Amino acid sequence: MKLESKITALKGIGEKRGKKFAELEIENIGDLLNYYPRDYEDQSNFKLLYEADIEEKATFIVKVLSVLEDRRIKRNLSITSFLIEDNSGTGKMSFFNMRYIKNQIKIGEAYLISGKVTKFKGQVQLTNPSFKILSEKNKFGKIYPIYPLKKDISNNEIIKAVEQVVDLKLFEENLPAQLIRKYDLMDKNESIKNIHIPKNKRSLIKARQRLVFEELFFFQLTLFTLRNKDIEMEVKPYKLESEIYNFINNLSFKLTSGQSKVVEEIFKDMTSGKRMNRLLQGDVGSGKTIIAIVAMYLTFLNGFQSTIMVPTEILARQHLENFRNILEPLGVKVELLVGSTSVKNKNRILTGIYNGEIDILIGTHALIEENVEFHNLGLNVTDEQHRFGVRQRQSLNVKEKSAHTLVMTATPIPRTLALVLYGDLDISTIDTMPPNRQKIDTIAINETMLDRALVFIKNEVKKGRQAYVICPLIEESEHFELDSATEVYEYLKENQFSDLNIALLHGKMSNDEKNEVMEKYSEGEIDVIVSTTVVEVGVNVPNATVILIYNAERFGLAQLHQLRGRVGRSSHKSYCILYNTSQSKISWERMKVMTDSTDGFYIANKDLELRGSGDILGVKQSGINTLKISQFPRDLNILKYAQSEAQNIFKNKDSLEEEEKLKLKKHILGNLKIDVSILN
Numbered sequence: 226m227k228l229e230s231k232i233t234a235l236k237g238i239g240e241k242r243g244k245k246f247a248e249l250e251i252e253n254i255g256d257l258l259n260y261y262p263r264d265y266e267d268q269s270n271f272k273l274l275y276e277a278d279i280e281e282k283a284t285f286i287v288k289v290l291s292v293l294e295d296r297r298i299k300r301n302l303s304i305t306s307f308l309i310e311d312n313s314g315t316g317k318m319s320f321f322n323m324r325y326i327k328n329q330i331k332i333g334e335a336y337l338i339s340g341k342v343t344k345f346k347g348q349v350q351l352t353n354p355s356f357k358i359l360s361e362k363n364k365f366g367k368i369y370p371i372y373p374l375k376k377d378i379s380n381n382e383i384i385k386a387v388e389q390v391v392d393l394k395l396f397e398e399n400l401p402a403q404l405i406r407k408y409d410l411m412d413k414n415e416s417i418k419n420i421h422i423p424k425n426k427r428s429l430i431k432a433r434q435r436l437v438f439e440e441l442f443f444f445q446l447t448l449f450t451l452r453n454k455d456i457e458m459e460v461k462p463y464k465l466e467s468e469i470y471n472f473i474n475n476l477s478f479k480l481t482s483g484q485s486k487v488v489e490e491i492f493k494d495m496t497s498g499k500r501m502n503r504l505l506q507g508d509v510g511s512g513k514t515i516i517a518i519v520a521m522y523l524t525f526l527n528g529f530q531s532t533i534m535v536p537t538e539i540l541a542r543q544h545l546e547n548f549r550n551i552l553e554p555l556g557v558k559v560e561l562l563v564g565s566t567s568v569k570n571k572n573r574i575l576t577g578i579y580n581g582e583i584d585i586l587i588g589t590h591a592l593i594e595e596n597v598e599f600h601n602l603g604l605n606v607t608d609e610q611h612r613f614g615v616r617q618r619q620s621l622n623v624k625e626k627s628a629h630t631l632v633m634t635a636t637p638i639p640r641t642l643a644l645v646l647y648g649d650l651d652i653s654t655i656d657t658m659p660p661n662r663q664k665i666d667t668i669a670i671n672e673t674m675l676d677r678a679l680v681f682i683k684n685e686v687k688k689g690r691q692a693y694v695i696c697p698l699i700e701e702s703e704h705f706e707l708d709s710a711t712e713v714y715e716y717l718k719e720n721q722f723s724d725l726n727i728a729l730l731h732g733k734m735s736n737d738e739k740n741e742v743m744e745k746y747s748e749g750e751i752d753v754i755v756s757t758t759v760v761e762v763g764v765n766v767p768n769a770t771v772i773l774i775y776n777a778e779r780f781g782l783a784q785l786h787q788l789r790g791r792v793g794r795s796s797h798k799s800y801c802i803l804y805n806t807s808q809s810k811i812s813w814e815r816m817k818v819m820t821d822s823t824d825g826f827y828i829a830n831k832d833l834e835l836r837g838s839g840d841i842l843g844v845k846q847s848g849i850n851t852l853k854i855s856q857f858p859r860d861l862n863i864l865k866y867a868q869s870e871a872q873n874i875f876k877n878k879d880s881l882e883e884e885e886k887l888k889l890k891k892h893i894l895g896n897l898k899i900d901v902s903i904l905n
């Protein structure tokens with residue numbers, strides 16, 4: 226068995242199951258072992274029934290003795306309860322409105338149950354506890370791994386697969402021996418084993434520390450390497466003539482001080498004779514697009530082509546219109562290349578790009594995937610909006626090594642994290658908003674206020690404004706009670722919004738359908754769009770003034786902030802209504818962060834505190850495994866060490882043994898897949 230062996234080489238996994246594993250991006254044994262649990266259940270921490278206190282949330286290992294009750298109490302209420310027992314005595318667990326539970330819980334079996342304790346006549350009672358059968362007891366020490374799952378694949382199935390290979394010591398040590406000694410790190414195979422099947426708490430902590438260190442160390446090393454290469458790149462310095470300043474002065478608005486500062490930073494880079502490699506951060510609606518336009522016009526004036534890549538076709542089309550309005554009167558030829566571009570048009574555009582007739586190319590990923598050959602590319606702007614990762618960014622750059630790079634992101638990232646993720650870039654920040662923007666009033670509501678919110682939206686529409694209603698995406702594994710866009714759309718169309726022009730927008734629609742809806746919405750022919758998060762990134766319809774977000778608790782704060790940014794893009798007063806269907810305290814705390822502030826940086830920091838880094842970076846949404854195990858701020862300290870060690874190694878690379886060098890090289894870009902020669 227090797228890391229590269231197919232997952233179907235394992236017992237119990239045939240072609241069909243193999244496909245299910247592939248949906249989790251587990252294709253081979255290496256993927257499986259790198260598929261870390263998202264959580265653990267510490268079965269060593271269970272209580273005895275008679276030790277538990279009232280109101281305490283506790284876990285018990287019990288045997289189910291019998292069904293005590295299974296009946297309807299009144300019209301909308303039924304109860305099913307069981308007698309349970311452990312070594313300390315008996316208790317009762319009850320479930321309301323879950324009569325099917327009787328078929329799931331087996332009398333005589335042992336279960337791990339958790340819930341809040343109440344007592345009746347001294348006997349412990351649990352209401353709607355979570356429960357899991359305990360047949361796997363003791364197999365895993367006492368700490369049981371819980372994997373991120375999708376429908377049709379169970380935790381046990383993953384455990385069974387992992388068990389078959391976890392002892393085979395398939396990994397080679399990839400960290401330099403001196404670092405392992407210095408920080409007393411667990412060795413690679415041992416940590417892989419313990420991250421899946423921890424011997425005890427201490428070994429789990431050690432395993433995690435090592436894997437986090439490894440991840441951050443290689444990530445940093447990669448960034449240093451990329452950065453170093455870029456800095457060395459000499460290019461022809463651009464000239465700054467009066468034309469570019471005339472252009473800026475003749476715009477329909479005056480740049481804010483934040484925008485002007487960033488423009489100067491970019492001009493300085495582009496005239497320096499070194500390749501620009503810059504990240505432009507700016508809060509939602511702060512006006513990043515015009516910065517890109519200025520940089521691209523300067524590129525044009527210097528006789529070069531430029532491109533801007535965006536995450537969605539909707540956004541690409543929006544840019545096309547905007548760019549053409551501003552730049553075509555000045556003789557700049559702007560074209561669009563996206564997935565739905567017809568073959569005939571595509572050929573025409575590719576030829577135009579190749580022979581230099583086209584000055585600016587706007588596009589989606591298609592730009593990267595297609596073999597676009599430029600006449601003389603001078604600037605490559607990536608409107609990242611947190612959807613792209615280092616991987617895509619690099620694959621375009623590799624093709625056009627000498628082009629300046631400007632990456633724009635609307636996800637404000639706390640500085641420490643920006644350094645982790647974008648250590649290969651210089652950072653500019655727009656810290657002002659365009660004038661005359663009114664604060665977006667934000668409220669969080671529960672179900673009882675939903676009707677009033679809908680009436681409010683209707684009134685806005687009557688005033689001539691437009692609205693978004695956003696619903697979360699339903700991942701297969703998620704709860705069925707989530708409102709899906711289609712259902713909400715159907716419902717609103719039949720009921721409250723029956724006399725409005727309402728349309729549905731979601732990712733499964735074809736590009737043409739999506740474009741048509743967006744176009745009509747932009748032109749004001751549609752009053753309300755019910756949408757999944759397709760509109761999250763960068764959509765600019767200034768007449769839209771209300772956004773209602775269903776299941777707001779399902780979104781990360783940074784994402785809610787992005788969504789909220791779809792309104793408040795003009796001088797009309799705008800509103801954001803967060804419909805929170807969860808009772809949990811933390812979800813109301815998160816809503817409070819949103820209602821208290823419209824400052825993206827503040828929100829990003831809070832998000833980080835409340836949810837961890839995985840979500841804020843949009844890693845989940847993008848599917849890019851930039852960071853698999855590290856979390857911030859939890860691992861900031863490890864980051865500090867990993868960063869300084871990576872720097873050390875990088876600086877002293879000449880003194881490394883050839884073998885050590887090769888080893889590092891191999892791992893450095895393990896998941897980035899970019900072709901640069903490292904450490905040479």
Ligand SMILES: Nc1ncnc2c1ncn2[C@@H]1O[C@H](COP(=O)(O)OP(=O)(O)OP(=O)(O)O)[C@@H](O)[C@H]1O
Pocket residue numbers: 478479480481484507508509510511512513514515635659660762763764765767790794
């Ligand atoms: N200095 C300015 N004065 C007035 N309006 C401006 C200014 N800069 C930009 N705008 C306008 O503000 C709106 C938002 O700008 P833009 O779409 O560039 O924001 P953004 O930073 O890209 O936001 P998002 O992150 O949401 O995409 C646009 O309608 C734009 O024309």
